[in-house]
Amino acid sequence: MQSNELIKGTLKTIILNLLKENGRMYGYEITQAIQEITKGEIKITEGSLYPALHGLVAEGMLITESVNIGKRVRKYYRLTKEGKVETKKKLTEFSDYIVMMQGLLNLKPSI
Amino acid sequence: MQSNELIKGTLKTIILNLLKENGRMYGYEITQAIQEITKGEIKITEGSLYPALHGLVAEGMLITESVNIGKRVRKYYRLTKEGKVETKKKLTEFSDYIVMMQGLLNLKPSI
DNA sequence: TGTAATACCTATAACTTATATGTATATTTG
DNA sequence: CAAATATACATATAAGTTATAGGTATTACA
Numbered sequence: 581m582q583s584n585e586l587i588k589g590t591l592k593t594i595i596l597n598l599l600k601e602n603g604r605m606y607g608y609e610i611t612q613a614i615q616e617i618t619k620g621e622i623k624i625t626e627g628s629l630y631p632a633l634h635g636l637v638a639e640g641m642l643i644t645e646s647v648n649i650g651k652r653v654r655k656y657y658r659l660t661k662e663g664k665v666e667t668k669k670k671l672t673e674f675s676d677y678i679v680m681m682q683g684l685l686n687l688k689p690s691i
Numbered sequence: 692m693q694s695n696e697l698i699k700g701t702l703k704t705i706i707l708n709l710l711k712e713n714g715r716m717y718g719y720e721i722t723q724a725i726q727e728i729t730k731g732e733i734k735i736t737e738g739s740l741y742p743a744l745h746g747l748v749a750e751g752m753l754i755t756e757s758v759n760i761g762k763r764v765r766k767y768y769r770l771t772k773e774g775k776v777e778t779k780k781k782l783t784e785f786s787d788y789i790v791m792m793q794g795l796l797n798l799k800p801s802i
Numbered sequence: 803t804g805t806a807a808t809a810c811c812t813a814t815a816a817c818t819t820a821t822a823t824g825t826a827t828a829t830t831t832g
Numbered sequence: 833c834a835a836a837t838a839t840a841c842a843t844a845t846a847a848g849t850t851a852t853a854g855g856t857a858t859t860a861c862a
Contacts, residue, residue, distance in 0.1 A: 585699075585700040585819090585848080585849085586700045586701065586784070586785065586788045587700075587818095587819075588696075588699040588700045588817090588818055588819065588848085588849075589696040589697045589698075589699045589700075589817095589818070589819095590697065590792065591818075591819070592818095593796065594795055594796070597795070597796050597797065601797065606840080606841090607840070607841070607842095608838095608839060608840050608841080609840095612839095614795070617794060617795055618791050618794065618795060621791055622791070622795075624819090625819090625820070625821080626840085626841080626842075627819085627820065627821065627822075627823090627842090627843085627844095628818085628819050628820065628821095630841075630842060630843080631818090631819085631842095631843085632818085632819085634842090649827095649828095649839095649840090650827075650828075651826085651827060651828090652826080652827055652828080652839080652840065652841085653840085653841075654839095654840070654841090655840085655841070671796060671798075673697070674697065674792070674796065674798075675798060677697045678789055678792075678793075678798075680729050680732055680733070681701065681705075681785070681789075682789075683728060683729065684705055684708065684725070684728055684729060684733075685704065685705070685708050685782060685785065686708065686712065687782075687785075687786060687789075696817085696818085696850090698849095698850075699817085699818075699848090699849055699850065700848090700849070700850095702849075702850070703849095717809080717810090718809070718810070718811095719807095719808060719809050719810080720809095723808095735850090736850090736851070736852080737809085737810080737811080738811090738812085738813095738850085738851065738852065738853075738854090739849085739850050739851065739852095741810075741811060741812085742811095742812085742849090742850085743849090743850085745811095760808095760809090760858095760859095761858075761859075762857085762858060762859090763808080763809065763810085763857080763858055763859080764809085764810075765808095765809070765810090766809085766810075
C-alpha cells in the first residue's frame, strides 16, 4: 500500500466520516488520525488535505471555527446538516462499490 | 453508483482480472463483460478502455493478437507472464485496501 | 434502408491527489 | 540553550486517471 492511487475518490469520504465520528477536528489532527488508524499505511499530506477541506467548505458540507491556541490559530471543521446527509450517502456508495468490486474481482463476499 | 469516481485507480485491475479469468478478450467484449457483471452499474466507455489497454501493452502486461472477422479486425488482448504477476499483485493490493478502508470508515469487517 | 450494435481509435477536458514550497509557533532533546 | 522536530496553517503546480467528445467503418436487424 505504498502507492495511494486507490485512495482517489475516497479522501473526502474519509474526512467526512472522521468528522462524523469525532464531532470536530482540525486539519493536522485529521492527518494524524488517518495515519494512526491505518498504522501508517496512508499518509495524507497537508497539500492534499487542505484543498479537500476547503472544497468541502465551499460545497457547504463543513463549517469552520477558529480557536486561538497561544499565538497559533487552530481551525476546527465540523459537519453541517447537509454534510451529515452527504456523509451517509458517501458511506452507502462506498459500501455498494466494495460489494460490486468484489463481484468483479472474484473476491470473497463481505459486508 | 451513477458516479464512477470510485473506479479511479482500479480500471486496470478490473481489466487484468477479466483477462486472468477469460484468457483472452477484445476491447468491446471487455466493456460488455463489465456491464453484465455489474448489472449496468459500471459502464466503461471505449474512450476510457482503449487508452488503458494501450497503456498495459506499453507496460508489457499484455500482448495483442489481431484476428480477421470478415472485413473487420478484432484485437485480442492476453496477459504476459509479467502481466500475470502484476495481476496477482494488484488483487492483493486491492484486498488490503478494502480491509484498510473498512477500518477507516467503521464498516463491518470482511474478506 | 436506416438504425442499432459491433469494433476500433485519438485528443482534449475534467477531476483528484501528490509534490514542492512557504510561513510561523511550540516542544523536545542533546 | 540551540537545533531539530512537531505542530499548524496554506497555495501553486505537476502528475495521473478517467470522462467526454469526436472520428471511422462493418454487420445485423427491423
